[in-house]
Amino acid sequence: MTVAGQRILITGGGSGIGRATALALARLGATVAILDCNMEQLRKTASEIAEIGLAPLVLVGDIRFEEQVKEAARTVQGQWGRLDGLFSNAGINGIWAPLDQIEAEEWDATFNVNLRGTFLVLKYFIPQLKVTGGSIVITSSTVGNFVFSNLGSTAYGCTKAALVSLGKQLALELAEHHIRVNVVCPGPIGTTIAQTTSRRGLESCRIAAKLANGYPPLTDGVAGAPEDVAEVVTFLMGNGARFITGAEIVIDGGNFLIKG
Numbered sequence: 001m002t003v004a005g006q007r008i009l010i011t012g013g014g015s016g017i018g019r020a021t022a023l024a025l026a027r028l029g030a031t032v033a034i035l036d037c038n039m040e041q042l043r044k045t046a047s048e049i050a051e052i053g054l055a056p057l058v059l060v061g062d063i064r065f066e067e068q069v070k071e072a073a074r075t076v077q078g079q080w081g082r083l084d085g086l087f088s089n090a091g092i093n094g095i096w097a098p099l100d101q102i103e104a105e106e107w108d109a110t111f112n113v114n115l116r117g118t119f120l121v122l123k124y125f126i127p128q129l130k131v132t133g134g135s136i137v138i139t140s141s142t143v144g145n146f147v148f149s150n151l152g153s154t155a156y157g158c159t160k161a162a163l164v165s166l167g168k169q170l171a172l173e174l175a176e177h178h179i180r181v182n183v184v185c186p187g188p189i190g191t192t193i194a195q196t197t198s199r200r201g202l203e204s205c206r207i208a209a210k211l212a213n214g215y216p217p218l219t220d221g222v223a224g225a226p227e228d229v230a231e232v233v234t235f236l237m238g239n240g241a242r243f244i245t246g247a248e249i250v251i252d253g254g255n256f257l258i259k260g
Contacts, residue, residue, distance in 0.1 A: 003238045004029030006134075007080050011063060011121055012090030014041030017139060017189065017233075019048075020226035021087055024234045026052045033057035033080075035072055036090070063090050063117030073124040083128040085237045088121050089139040091159075095198050096152040106198070107155050114159035118166070126174070133178030135237045138167045139229075140248065142187045146256040160185075164248050171246035180245040182236050187252020188223040219253035 008025055012018035013034025019041070022032045026049045034049075034056055036042045042058050049056045057079055061068035076083060094110030095102055118138065129136065143150050144157025145164055167183035174181060229251050235241055236249075250256060 002028075002240075003085075003234065006030045006084040006237065007033070007082060008085035008087065008237060009033040009035065009076060009083060009125060010087040010089060011035045012139075014038045014045050017186065017226045017229045018087070018089045019045045020230035021089070021233045022056065023048055023052070024227065024230040025237065026054050026056070028234065030085075030237075031056075031080075033059055033076055035059040035061055035063075037062040063121055064112050066120055069117075069120040069124050073128070076125070077128060082132050083125060084132060084134040086121070086125050086129060086134070086136045087139075087233055087237070088118050088136065090117060090121075091139060093153075093156055094159075095155055096150075097198075098152060099154050102155060110155040111159055114156070115162050115166075118163060122166075122170070126179075129179050130174075130177045134180075135241070136167075136170065136174075136179060136181045137233050137236050138163050138181070138183045140164050140167070140183045140185045142185050142250060142252050142256045145185055145248070146250060147187070167248070168246050175245065180236075180241065182241075182244060182246070183248045184229060184232055184236075185248055185250045185252070186224065186229050187250070187255040189229060189251075190223045190225055219255065224251065224253055 003025055008030050010018050010022050010032060013022045014036030022034050022045055025032050031054060032049065034042060034045055039060050042060060046056050046058050059072045059075060061072045063069055091114045092110065095106040140163040141160040143153050144161040164183050167181050171181040232249060232251055236244065
């Protein structure tokens with residue numbers, strides 16, 4: 001699982017899964033760049049990485065805006081000269097509401113971050129990976145792929161389903177450049193993503209069937225930690241995963257097995 005000496009970019013690196021992954025990689029000797037639109041959170045993560053004894057490359061940018069992503073790519077190229085890995089992780093929950101109550105601009109706002117933003121990150125950083133080969137990991141979700149009973153999550157679920165398709169197609173497209181592409185699908189994880197959620201009208205949503213209640217015994221109803229996802233991403237970045245590409249990996253403690 002060697003990542004020592006690798007240079008890896010993490011989007012959404014200021015908090016949650018991105019922060020945990022940046023720290024996990026740094027502890028194993030990787031040099032990391034963290035991209036986020038929240039400067040305060042970036043500073044905190046950078047300070048924690050510095051305590052490990054490494055200096056991260058800190059990039060302030062919003063993946064919704066093409067020029068900011070291009071500038072981040074230029075900075076990485078200028079500062080590092082090469083890129084070995086990319087964790088495209090930034091995303092939001094966005095609007096959760098009955099479909100006929102969602103405004104077009106709310107739908108677009110969710111897609112602009114989760115899908116278009118991911119596209120922009122991949123578009124502008126893949127050329128650097130083509131030079132050396134490496135690994136790409138994309139954060140999707142169990143929602144929209146394995147779990148469909150979270151009522152009102154249509155916009156979010158559609159973006160996350162699209163990211164799985166994107167990852168699989170890229171795995172084939174980039175194979176000749178020795179770039180592996182995999183997708184992680186976290187379930188309930190204790191992060192601050194709920195702060196990016198706008199909920200409306202969910203009391204009117206009903207499922208005309210009885211669903212299983214409770215949680216798998218493995219988790220005892222406790223959400224996973226960002227570090228649970230970070231460990232998987234770290235593995236996928238390293239040489240130990242050299243024969244893994246095009247995979248979608250569920251990290252949810254078995255929750256989707258009864259919550260579909």
